Amino acid sequence: MVPNAAGGGYDTTARTVAVVLEQEGITERPEIFNLEGGSGGVGLARTVHERGNPDLLMMMGLGVVGSVHTNDIAADLDQVTPVARLLSEPEVVLVRTTSEHRGLRSLVRAWREDPGSIVVGGGSLAGGPDHLATHLLAQAVRIDPRKVRYRQYDGGGPLLAALFTGRVDVAVSGVLENIEQVRAGAVRVLAVTGEHRVPGVEAPTLQEAGVPLEFANWRGFVAPPGLTPRERARLVSIVTRMHDSPSWREAEQANGWTDAFLTGHAFGSFLDEESARVRELLARLGMEPGEQQVTP
Structure with missing residues (x-):
């Protein structure tokens, strides 16, 4: 089942x-x-x-x-x-290829300056992996998790659609649900949340990007x-x-x-x-x- x-x-x-x-x-x-x-x-x-x-x-x-x-x-x-x-399976932090944020540090700077200006999308409800990873990331970069604007979507497909159309600025989701779009260059990966890099994904871990978090x-x-x-x-x-x-x-x-x-x-x-x-x-x-x- x-x-x-x-x-x-x-x-x-x-x-x-x-x-x-x-x-x-x-x-x-x-x-x-x-x-x-x-x-x-x-x-x-x-x-x-x-x-x-x-x-x-x-x-x-x-x-x-x-x-x-x-x-x-x-x-x-x-x-x-x-x-x-x-x-x-680690999560990935994704943005559109047209995003001004080419690395995680740029995103974090903008997020800290105005937490309400960044909408983060995930494919899980509260308590699920995308929700928890988003709020733990906010906490790790010294943003009050209560100020996070998190939008929930019913899985990876609707989440990617929201990212492409600009309804969310950032997507936090699992590797498996996004691997084909990542490999095709349809999205930009700013970081992966696991202990190690993911083969075939050109992105640093959070630790390598200066964020003290593994998820x-x-x-x-x-x-x-x-x-x-x-x-x-x-x-x-x-x-x-x-x-x-x-x-x-x-x-x-x-x-x-x-x-x-x-x-x-x-x-x-x-x-x-x-x-x-x-x-x-x-x-x-x-x-x-x-x-x-x-x-x-």
């Missing part, structure tokens, strides 16, 4: 996984379906409802963690079965609650075999992903830590649970 629309980061990752599973002969004809709503919250609730189903995996990441804290949904991460974290999204799988130890081990084994295959390594390289494999109980502990981290970040931004603060 992909808990958002087709064409987004979760969807592309899940479909890549399905291709690799078939190519490597691990499973036959895996079915993928999309269940949109609540920034992943509807999919999470459906997964919890599927208690005891050993044949369902839900693709998830930081955006679903954020949805738990910003949407009123009848499900929580401690109700699902953690299977595996697959990868991490990455991640993606992985959870399953319904109520599985037996044997059923859980089977799912972990399937994902592990897929992860260890040459086809998956090629997919990681092609999409600019960083391997971040973690399974079972260790992944469960990571989910607990991420949930606490997002809760703390939202509190620091002055957001109460269930609140969607998106600046017009």
Whole structure:
């Protein structure tokens, strides 16, 4: 299950996984379906409802963690079965090719001088990776995060359209959702938010640009609650075999992903830590649970 629309980061990752599973002969004809709503919250609730189903995996990441804290949904991460974290992916800071800002320092100077003059777009709601990366970046360059003008769009496609037409001045989004436009030279990348540069993307990391921040999204799988130890081990084994295959390594390289494999109980502990981290970040931004603060 992909808990958002087709064409987004979760969807592309899940479909890549399905291709690799078939190519490597691990499973036959895996079915993928999309269940949109609540920034992943509807999919999470459906997964919890599927208690005891050993044949369902839900693709998830930081955006679903954020949805738990910003949407009123009848499900929580401690109700699902953690299977595996697959990868991490940095965000990119994008501007139009016609933008006056040719580097991150220029953007930061203008942002500091007048925070209200810069509209930043993202493809995630409050608590999602684009939203968190934007506000953490503001904080790292000594801009009050409460003064950030953040506009939310439904994924990378609408966000890029808003950037091209000038409805936003800057876009903060995942590498995967923008890699083709970046490689085609349709947008200018000012920085990537991860620890290392992204192959094929001619842009420095935030650290290299003088900003003391590293940030990455991640993606992985959870399953319904109520599985037996044997059923859980089977799912972990399937994902592990897929992860260890040459086809998956090629997919990681092609999409600019960083391997971040973690399974079972260790992944469960990571989910607990991420949930606490997002809760703390939202509190620091002055957001109460269930609140969607998106600046017009």
